[in-house]
Amino acid sequence: DAGVIQSPRHEVTEMGQEVTLRCKLISGHNSLFWYRQTMMRGLELLIYFNNNVPIDDSGMPEDRFSAKMPNASFSTLKIQPSEPRDSAVYFCASSLPGQGANTGELFFGEGSRLTVL
């Protein structure tokens, strides 16, 4: 079975450029979480969706960040314009219906490593 698929795995871009990170959920999962991991701040929850609806985006750093779920199996995280402090590994994770982090486990992708110069 395919797990959570993220792309790109690595991206290097210059400050001011738009960055789009992509995530494909595991088939049948209905909750989607975006996390950011840095050495200084560890793993931070940015936003999560249930059934394509954003539930909590309080972790999104600022208006430069936006996330969408255009359908039940796909999500994007966009940064516009990007800044050097956005450099991090961005993970998405999905979970089964009726569970989510409230009761069950999250399935993580391999991450997208973003470097903003």
Add this chain to the structure above:
Amino acid sequence: SQQGEEDPQALSIQEGENATMNCSYKTSINNLQWYRQNSGRGLVHLILIRSNEREKHSGRLRVTLDTSKKSSSLLITASRAADTASYFCATVPDQGAQKLVFGQGTRLTINP
């Protein structure tokens, strides 16, 4: 702010020894989960323990939970070189919420 805090931050032991990592958290929880992350990879779920459980086993893993002390421990017995990874505890801090909040992790190194 992080909900879970792991201790120690780094641990280095010889292959075959047992490794114990601890996690403390601040608020009441629904459950506590442990995850493993190999270098450059995503996190992998290891085990979940609910707030009404005190101990759980899975293979060489043993997890305990003390809700009165707001703490949990992960024991890996008979460690192997392949256990080298970072280990994170994660909690759902509020009843009904779905925000899994991770600690800073323990970096475990198993020396052959």
